[in-house]
Amino acid sequence: MDSEKKPVLSTRALNRATLARQLLLRRTPMPAKHAVAHLVGLQAQNTKPPYYALAARLDGFRPEELSALMEAREVARIVTMRSTIHTHTADDVLALRPLVQAARDREVTLFRKGLVGVDLERLTALSRDLVEERPRTPKEIREALLKEWPDADPLALTVAARCLLPLVQVTPRGLWGRGGQVALTTAETWLGRSAEPVTPQAAVLRYLAAFGPASVKDMQTWSGLTRLRDAFEALRPTLLTFRDEQGVELFDLPDAPRPDPDTPAPPRFLPEFDNLLLSHADRTRVVPKEYKDRTWKGNQAYRTFLVDGFLAGTWRPEETAAGGTARRGTATGGTVTVQPFGTLTREQRAAVAEEAARTMAVMAPGTTYDVRFGTF
Incomplete structure (x- = not known):
């Protein structure tokens, strides 16, 4: 269908659709673990935002519910989208972290001046041995790597370890009502099983279910990845297409909610860094x-x-x-x-x-x- 003939979704229509996907139009009694999965993770740069994010969305939520999931290793904190820490289900830690590895590799190249003479394969192996022996703080990782490469930039070494390995922040960090310094180990060690990477096409479907209708550029903004056009094109026969008021092509799942633009939307209180505000190239829908x-x-x-x-x-x-x-x-x-x-x-x-x-x-x-x- 020619872009001029595609149905137009107004800003208000996009707003209501996105709120419905984000569980912000009506609160739901969904269990916290299911919500974390549906939302494809929660921004967790600080420790409290994931709890406030679920409080805004779920009926009957209590902070202890998410904390218990974290302590049971059913959810975990790890760097994924946009090189920021997210709280994900264990399944998504193992599926999504490999998906964004290419972006983490690019991040390492930004620090290449501080890594002259550093063998990145050896750095990865040394770091893995360290954190799998027992969880280590970033300072412990940095000091160990500096012994191997004393002329390297300390920050660059830390960034390289974080990017090249899927490092989970172990508890008690992130638990409700408890403090704890950052200590890291690999996702495989913490969760007791190997990574199971998601395909780009499967990730597109997950993204649209939580943030759609959306453009290719929207998903690239959310994920920090590039070159996602092919994944959308592979799915085009199974998706609906629209355009926004600026003429940008939007994709969506056929059975996803797209409420009437006049549907009432009650006030909602969100934490800092909520993904609702960070996950589209054009944020005017919110x-x-x-x-x-x-x-x-x-x-x-x-x-x-x-x-x-x-x-x-x-x-x-x-x-x-x-x-x-x-x-x-x-x-x-x-x-x-x-x-x-x-x-x-x-x-x-x-x-x-x-x-x-x-x-x-x-x-x-x-x-x-x-x-x-x-x-x-």
């Missing part, structure tokens, strides 16, 4: 153009919230210690500060306040949080 630079300041990413399905502001919880002093890092209740980017109606403010209170009731049960609108 991020209005006037707000595209509002969720970051330098290297700091803010927690965000949605109103009517679109990015509408940022938020921050602050806990109150005994005696009434607000501070971060305690769990005796506190204040959630909501900072809208624009003007909200009275009804929207009430719904946002209700959702903020609900979010904190899930994340810190038994505590009371006041909700205020202002700046931070």
